[in-house]
Amino acid sequence: MNDEQLTMYVDMLREKAEPYKTQALETYRRNIEQAEANSIDNIWVTESKKRIESLTEGLETQKVQAEPSEELNVAQETAG
Numbered sequence: 001m002n003d004e005q006l007t008m009y010v011d012m013l014r015e016k017a018e019p020y021k022t023q024a025l026e027t028y029r030r031n032i033e034q035a036e037a038n039s040i041d042n043i044w045v046t047e048s049k050k051r052i053e054s055l056t057e058g059l060e061t062q063k064v065q066a067e068p069s070e071e072l073n074v075a076q077e078t079a080g
Helices: 003-037 043-079
Strands: none
Touching: 003 043
C-alpha cells in the first residue's frame, strides 16, 4: 500500500468509526447525568468523564483534519 492509499484507508476508517464514537459520547454523557441525578460519584463516573474528554478531543481533531481537504476540493472544483 502506498502513502496515498494508506491515507485514503485511514480516512475511510475514521469516517466509518465516527458514528460509533458519537454514540459512545452520548452514552457516557447520559451516564454522568444519571449519576449526578442520583448523587453517585465513583470510579465509573470518573472514567466516564475521562472518556467524554477523550472522545470530544478526538472528534474535534477529526473535524479539523477533514476541513482543509474539503476546502481544497472546493478550490479545485471552482478552478477546473
